[in-house]
Amino acid sequence: MGDEASRQRFGVRDLVLIALLAAAGGVLSTYIGYLGNLINRLFGVPFGAGQLIAGLHIVWALLARLLIGRFGSGTLTGVLKGAVEFFSGGTHGAVVLIISLIEGLLVDLGMGILKRRSLALTMLAGAVASASNVFVFQAIYFSGVSVNFVLVMAGLSLVSGAIFGGYLSWDVEQLLVASRIVRRTSATGTTRTKRRSRLRYATTLVLVLALLGGGVYYYVNVYDPFAPPDEASIEGAVDRPQDFRYDDWRTAEQTVRTEMQGSVSYIPPRDYTGIPLMQILDRVRPRSEATTLRVIADDGYEAAFDLAEIRSNPDLLLTLDEERLRLVAPGYEGSFWVQRVTRLVLE
Numbered sequence: 001m002g003d004e005a006s007r008q009r010f011g012v013r014d015l016v017l018i019a020l021l022a023a024a025g026g027v028l029s030t031y032i033g034y035l036g037n038l039i040n041r042l043f044g045v046p047f048g049a050g051q052l053i054a055g056l057h058i059v060w061a062l063l064a065r066l067l068i069g070r071f072g073s074g075t076l077t078g079v080l081k082g083a084v085e086f087f088s089g090g091t092h093g094a095v096v097l098i099i100s101l102i103e104g105l106l107v108d109l110g111m112g113i114l115k116r117r118s119l120a121l122t123m124l125a126g127a128v129a130s131a132s133n134v135f136v137f138q139a140i141y142f143s144g145v146s147v148n149f150v151l152v153m154a155g156l157s158l159v160s161g162a163i164f165g166g167y168l169s170w171d172v173e174q175l176l177v178a179s180r181i182v183r184r185t186s187a188t189g190t191t192r193t194k195r196r197s198r199l200r201y202a203t204t205l206v207l208v209l210a211l212l213g214g215g216v217y218y219y220v221n222v223y224d225p226f227a228p229p230d231e232a233s234i235e236g237a238v239d240r241p242q243d244f245r246y247d248d249w250r251t252a253e254q255t256v257r258t259e260m261q262g263s264v265s266y267i268p269p270r271d272y273t274g275i276p277l278m279q280i281l282d283r284v285r286p287r288s289e290a291t292t293l294r295v296i297a298d299d300g301y302e303a304a305f306d307l308a309e310i311r312s313n314p315d316l317l318l319t320l321d322e323e324r325l326r327l328v329a330p331g332y333e334g335s336f337w338v339q340r341v342t343r344l345v346l347e
Contacts, residue, residue, distance in 0.1 A: 010072075010073070018080065021081075022060060022064075022077050025061060025077070025084070026081045026082070026085040027219075028056075028215050029090060030085070030088070030090055030299055031214065034300045034301070035053055036051070037050060039052055052160055054130045054161065055162070055163060056165070057103070058129045058130050058184065059169045061107040062111075062122060062165055065108060066169060066173040074105070077104055078101055078107070082096045082097040083179030089225045095137075103132055122167075122170045123165075125323050126166030127166065130157045131155075135150075151331065161228075161248055178227065209238070224342055230245065230247065230323060231245050232343060235343065235345055237290035237347055240283070240285050246275065246320055256272055256317060258328065274320070275314075275317060275319075277310060278313075280344070281310070288345060292305065292346070293305045293310060293344060294344070296339055296343040298342045303329075313330070315328075315330045321339065324341075326338065326339045
C-alpha cells in the first residue's frame with residue numbers, strides 16, 4: 001500500500017520539471033500572443049486568426065504529462081504557467097489563471113482516457129484543451145459575437161491544439177528522451193516508438209529553436225514590461241521627439257462620451273477623460289512627410305492611424321486606464337483602442 005501511494009506522489013524531480021515547464025510557458029505566452037496579433041494583421045482581421053497558433057500555449061502541460069506520466073501533472077503545470085503569465089504582466093489579467101487551469105485539467109483528462117500513450121490521444125487532448133480557451137473567452141469577454149464566428153475560432157484552435165500542441169509536444173518529448181536530456185519518470189503505459197529519422201529530429205529541433213530565438217528577440221527588442229505605466233515616447237518623423245507624461249498634461253484634460261464597438265466586445269457609451277491626441281502631436285511638431293501614426297503597446301501590439309484623420313478627430317484621447325495609458329478612439333473599431341500604450345511613432 002505504501003509503495004502504491006509513493007508511486008502516485010510527485011517526486012522532487014517531477015516538481016522541478018513542472019516548475020521549469022510552467023515558467024517557460026508563462027514567460028513565452030506573451031510572445032505567442034504577439035505572434036497571434038501578427039497573424040491577425042496578416043489576415044486583415046482584428047481577432048480570431050491568431051487561434052492558428054493557440055496550440056503553442058498548451059505544449060507545456062502536454063510535455064509535463066508525457067514526461068511525468070501522472071494525473072495532475074498537466075493541471076499543476078497549467079496553474080503555475082498561468083500564475084507566471086499573470087505576475088509577469090500578461091495582458092489577459094487574472095482570467096489567464098482560469099484558462100490555464102482548464103487547459104491543464106483537460107490535458108490530464110484526455111491523456112488519462114487510456115493507459116497506453118499514443119500520438120493520436122496526445123493530439124486529441126491537445127485539440128480539446130486548446131479549443132477550451134475560445135469558450136472561456138466567450139463566457140467572460142465576448143459580447144454580441146455570432147455563434148458561427150465563435151465556432152470558426154474554436155475550429156482553428158482545435159486544429160492548432162492537435163498540431164502545435166499534441167503533435168509538437170509528442171515529438172519534442174521523444175527528442176528530449178532520445179537525446180537523454182531528460183527521462184520519463186514512469187515508463188508505465190508507454191507505447192513502443194519507432195526509430196526516428198534524422199530529418200524528423202532536425203525539423204523538430206529547428207522549429208523549437210526558431211520559437212525560442214523569436215522569443216529572445218521579442219523580449220529584447222519589442223516587449224517592454226518595465227516601461228513607466230503613465231508614459232509614452234513620441235518618436236519618428238518629428239522635430240521634437242520627447243516623452244509624454246500624463247501628469248504633465250493634466251491641465252489639458254478633456255472629456256468625451258463614446259462607445260466602443262469591437263468585433264468581439266462592446267462597451268456602452270460612457271465618459272472618458274484624457275489628453276487630446278492632436279494636442280500631444282502638435283507639441284512634437286510632425287514633419288511634412290509624416291502621414292501615419294503607429295500607436296504601440298508594451299507587448300508589441302499596435303494600430304496605425306492616418307495622420308490627416310487624427311487632425312479631423314479632436315475626440316481621440318490618451319487616457320489612464322488602471323494607471324496605464326490607453327487610447328480612446330471614437331469612430332474606430334475596437335481593435336484601434338490600444339491598451340498599455342508605450343510608444344507613438346510618426347512615419
